[in-house]
Amino acid sequence: MSFFSRRRTRPPTNGGSVGEPTASRVGFESRRTPDASDRLTTLASTVYVVAEAKVLYVQVFKAACSTMLWSLAQMAGKGPEDLAFSTDLHVARELTIHDLSIHPVPTIDRVSPELRHEALTSPEWMRLGIVRDPYSRLYSGWESRRLLLHDGPWTDYPQPDLVVVDGQLDLGTSFRAFVESMMEHRWVWQGDYHFAQQIYQLALDQIDFTDIATTSDLPRVFRSLSERSGRLVDPGRHNEGLGIKAEDVFDDVTAQRCEELYDQDFLQIGFPKRSFATPPPMVLDQVATRALGMIKERNDRITDLSTAIRAWN
Amino acid sequence: MPAEAGADRLISIQSNVHVVESARLLYVRVPKAACSTMLWTMALMAGVGSDELAFSDGHYPTRPMTIHDASIHPVPTIDLVSPDLRHEALTSPEWMRVAITRDPYARLYSAWESRILFASPGPWTGFPQPAIISVDGNIDVATSFQAFVETMEEHLGIWQADPHFAQQAYVMALDEIDFTDIVPTSKLGELFDRLSDRVGKPLHPQRHNEGLGLAYRDAFDEATARRCEAMFALDFDRLGYEHQDLSSGSGLRLSGPASRTVAMLQDRNRRIGDLSERLRQRA
Numbered sequence: 015m016s017f018f019s020r021r022r023t024r025p026p027t028n029g030g031s032v033g034e035p036t037a038s039r040v041g042f043e044s045r046r047t048p049d050a051s052d053r054l055t056t057l058a059s060t061v062y063v064v065a066e067a068k069v070l071y072v073q074v075f076k077a078a079c080s081t082m083l084w085s086l087a088q089m090a091g092k093g094p095e096d097l098a099f100s101t102d103l104h105v106a107r108e109l110t111i112h113d114l115s116i117h118p119v120p121t122i123d124r125v126s127p128e129l130r131h132e133a134l135t136s137p138e139w140m141r142l143g144i145v146r147d148p149y150s151r152l153y154s155g156w157e158s159r160r161l162l163l164h165d166g167p168w169t170d171y172p173q174p175d176l177v178v179v180d181g182q183l184d185l186g187t188s189f190r191a192f193v194e195s196m197m198e199h200r201w202v203w204q205g206d207y208h209f210a211q212q213i214y215q216l217a218l219d220q221i222d223f224t225d226i227a228t229t230s231d232l233p234r235v236f237r238s239l240s241e242r243s244g245r246l247v248d249p250g251r252h253n254e255g256l257g258i259k260a261e262d263v264f265d266d267v268t269a270q271r272c273e274e275l276y277d278q279d280f281l282q283i284g285f286p287k288r289s290f291a292t293p294p295p296m297v298l299d300q301v302a303t304r305a306l307g308m309i310k311e312r313n314d315r316i317t318d319l320s321t322a323i324r325a326w327n
Numbered sequence: 328m329p330a331e332a333g334a335d336r337l338i339s340i341q342s343n344v345h346v347v348e349s350a351r352l353l354y355v356r357v358p359k360a361a362c363s364t365m366l367w368t369m370a371l372m373a374g375v376g377s378d379e380l381a382f383s384d385g386h387y388p389t390r391p392m393t394i395h396d397a398s399i400h401p402v403p404t405i406d407l408v409s410p411d412l413r414h415e416a417l418t419s420p421e422w423m424r425v426a427i428t429r430d431p432y433a434r435l436y437s438a439w440e441s442r443i444l445f446a447s448p449g450p451w452t453g454f455p456q457p458a459i460i461s462v463d464g465n466i467d468v469a470t471s472f473q474a475f476v477e478t479m480e481e482h483l484g485i486w487q488a489d490p491h492f493a494q495q496a497y498v499m500a501l502d503e504i505d506f507t508d509i510v511p512t513s514k515l516g517e518l519f520d521r522l523s524d525r526v527g528k529p530l531h532p533q534r535h536n537e538g539l540g541l542a543y544r545d546a547f548d549e550a551t552a553r554r555c556e557a558m559f560a561l562d563f564d565r566l567g568y569e570h571q572d573l574s575s576g577s578g579l580r581l582s583g584p585a586s587r588t589v590a591m592l593q594d595r596n597r598r599i600g601d602l603s604e605r606l607r608q609r610a
Contacts, residue, residue, distance in 0.1 A: 099605055106594035107601065162591065256584045257464075301539050302585035305592055308445075311389035312595035318390065319602035322382060326609050 040284050041145065041226040043234070050141075050222035052134045057217045058123035059114060060207075063133050064089050065125070067243040070133045070141045074215045075207040076155045077146035078229045083111040084249035089239055090118040101323045103165060105316050108252050134221065140242060142225045143216045144235070145283055148276040149260040149269065155208045156192050157255050161185070163310045165317045168206055172199045183303045186296035189263045193271050200275055213278045226283070256302075264290040333424065333505025335417045340500045341406035342397060343490070346416050347372050350526045353405070353416045353424045355499045358490045359438045360429035361512045363535035366394040368519065372526050375401040384610060386448040386603035388596050391535045417504065423525065425508045426499040427515065428566050431559040432552065432573065436543035438491045439472055446593035448600025451489055455482045466586040468579035472546040480554050487558070496561040509566070539589075547573035 054061070060073040067089050073079045087097070097118070100110035114121060122130050133139055146154075159168050161176070174191045177184040196203045203209045216223070227235050239247040264272070269290045273280055280287060298306070337344070343356040350372050356362045370380065380401075383393035397404055405413050416422055429437075442451050444459065444466075457474040460467045479486045486492045499506075510518045523530045547555070552573040556563060563570065581589065 099601070101602075101605065104598070106591070106598050108594070254587070256587050258584070298584050299582050301541065301581060302588050304537075304540050305585060305588035308389075308592055309588065309595060311391070312592065312599060315387070315389050315599055316595060316602065318382065319384070319599065319606060322384065323602060323606050323609070326606075 040228050040286075041231065043225045043227065043231075043238075045224045046137065047141070047222040047224055048137060050135045050137070052131050054122070054134055054217060054220045056220065057215070059121045060215065061122040061217075061221075062086050062117075062119045063122050063125050063129065064119050064243070065129055065133075066090070067239070068133075068136070068139045069239065069242055070122070070139055070221075072141075072143045072216050072221060072223075074143060074145060074212050075210075076151045076158070077144050077212065078232060079144070080109060080111060080252035081232070081249050082144055083117065084108070084252060085236065085239055085247050086119045087111065087117065088247045088249055089243035089245060091245060092118040101320060101327065103317060103320045105164060105313055111252075140225055140238070141221055141223045142227070142235070143221075143223055144227055144229060144232070145212050145216070145279075145285075146229045147260070148212070148279045148285055149264055149272055149288065150229075151212070152193070152209075152272050152276070153189060153258065153260050153263055154255060156189055157258065159208055160192060161188070161306065162255075163306075163313050165313055166206075168203070168208070171202050171206075178303065179297075181300045181303055183298040183306065184295065185258065185298055186263045186293060190265065190268045193268050193275075197271050197275065204275070211276050211278050213282050218282065258296065261290065262293055262296045265292045266290050332420045333418045335414050337405070337417055337500060337503045339503060340498065342404050343498070344405040344500075344504075345369055345400070345402045346405050346408050346412065347402050348408075348412060348416075349373070350522070351416075351419070351422045352522070352525065353422055353504075355424075355426040355504060355506075357426055357428060357495050357498050358493075359434045359441070360427045360495065361515055362427070363392060363394060364515070364532050365427055366400065367391070367535060368522065368530055368532040369402045370394060370400065371530050371532060372522065373401040384603060384606040386600050388445075388447055388599050391533075394535075423508060423521075424504055424506045425510065425518070426504075426506055427510050427512060427518075428495050428499070428562070429512045430568055431495070431562045432547060432555055432571060433543045434495070435476070435492070435555050435559065436472060436546050437538060439475055440468075440538050440541070442491055443475060444468070444471070444589065446596050448596055448603065449489075451486075451491070452600075454485050454489075461586065462580065464583055464586060466581045466589060468541060468581060469546045469548075469576060470578075472579075473548060473551045476551045476554050480558060483558060494559050494561045496565050501565060539585075541579055544571075544573055545576045545579045547576045549574035 057072065062071045062073065064086055069089065071082060071086060073082065098116040100113035100116050102110065102113040104110045104112060111117060122133065158164060159166065160173065172195060174195050176188045177191065204211065207215060236247045266289060269288065273287055279285060345354045345356065347369055354365055354369060380393065381399040383396035383399050385393065385396045387393045387395060394400060405416065441447060442449060443456060455478060457478050460471045460474065479492065487494065490498050519530050552571065556570055562568060
C-alpha cells in the first residue's frame, strides 16, 4: 500500500494538489493536516525547525540535502560568510553546512517543547521532505561515498574494487558490481543514511507532512520558502557530482536490484519503476581518472588536518 | 662533470639548499622541477620513510607534499648547519652539489596547472589572474593557460617573485653555488643510480605531484611560447634549453566528468587551506 493510498483513510481537506503516485507526479504540496499530532520519537537531529518562517524540514540524505540546508540558512538570513568555521571532516567549504554545531537553524531536539509541539502539529506550519528518484539516489550515494572516496564508516563495508582498465575507470561496470555486492550485504549498507531507504529517513509514520517534493520540484519549493521567510531563497546547486545520469549506468538487472533494495520508497512514496536498456560503456577518460586519484589524496589530507584540529579541542 | 673545489659565497636562497652530510650531497631545490621527488629521495637517504615523517600543519594538499615542510624534513637546510659544514658543503671537491632543472615550457604549464587550475592554497591566489575558462561546462585548459600567461607577463614582477613561477637560474642561485651536477628532469633515473651508489643502498623514490598527465605542448600556441621564452630568457640562455616550435598545439579541453572532477579538486584544496590556516592559528 502506498503512502498516498494509506492516507486516503484521512484525506486532505483543502482540495490541494495532493500528488498521486503516477509517473508524472510524485509527492504533494500544501496538504492540510488538521489532525496532525506530536508523535515523533526518532530522527531528532535531522529535523530542522525554522521558527520564524514556520517551516519544519526533514533531511533525506542524497536528496538535495546540502542545497536544502543552505536554503534553511538563507531563510534565517545567513549566507556562507556568516557561518562559523567548521572543523568537522567535510571535504569542501559548502559541505560544512552539514555541521550541526554551526548551522543557524536548530534541529528539533534543541528547541523548546512548546515550539516542537507547534512545529509538529500546527496547521500554519509547512512540514517538508524532499525525496529523490531511487535509481538516481543510489547512483549518487555510490558516486559520492565510494567513487569520490569521502572518508566515513562505509570505507570498511564489504565492496568490490573499482574497475580500471588502461588507466581509465570503468564507471558503469564498477557501479553495477557495487550494487550486486550491496545486495549481498544490504544490512550493512542500508544501516548508513546515504544508502538507507528514504521513507525511514522521513519518519513518514511519525510526521504529518504538508509537503513532500521531489528534487525536480525544488524551484517551486524555493518560491514557497521565499514567501514564507520573506527572504530570497535561491541557494544554487550543491554537491552535484560528476553529472552522470542513472540511464548511463543502470541496466535492467541493476534496476531490479535497486527496486528490491528500495522497495518501500517505490511502494510508499510512489516512484515509478523504469526499464533500462543496457547502457553503452561509461568509462572515465584518463584525465578524469587521474583527477579522482588526486581527490583521494586530498581527502586523506583533509582527514589529517581535521583530526589534528579536533585533537586541539 | 668532474668534481672541483667551489667557493663559499652563497648569500641567498639558503632555506632552499639541503645538506645531506652522510652522503656529502648538497641539493638546491627548484620548485616544479621534480623537487617533491628529490625531497623524498633525501629523506630516504637519511633513512626516513613516509611512515616516519612528522605531521605538518602546512597548507600542502596531499600527505606526500608535506615533505616540503622544512620544519619536519629530516635533512637540514644550509642555514641550519654549522659554519664548518656549510663551508665544506659549498667548497669541498668531495661533495656533490646538485640541482634539477626542467624544460621552461613544461615547467610553466605545470606550475599553472598545480597552483592555479587546481586552486592550491598559497599566496598566488591573491595575484592578478584571469578566471578559468569553461565552455558548456568543459574546462578549456589551453585557452585558460594562454590567458594566464598573458596576464602573468603583464604582472611579471608579482608572479616571478614566487619560486614556482620564478626563473630557475635565480631559484638555484647559479652565480653563488659551484654546482657539480645540473640534471634535467629527463635524466633523473641516472641521477638516482648515482645517489644510490653514493649512499650504498638502492633509492627508488616514487614520483610525486604528477598532475593530470596532459601534454604541455597542446596548451601552448605560438604567442604563448614567445611569452614564455621572454619571461624565462635566462633559463633558456644559461641552462641550455632550446626554443621549440609550439605553434601546432592541438588545444586542450577537458571532458565533462574531468572538468567536474577538477572542480572538486579545487573545492578540496580550498578546504585544505582553511583547515591549515585554522590549525596554524591555534598552534
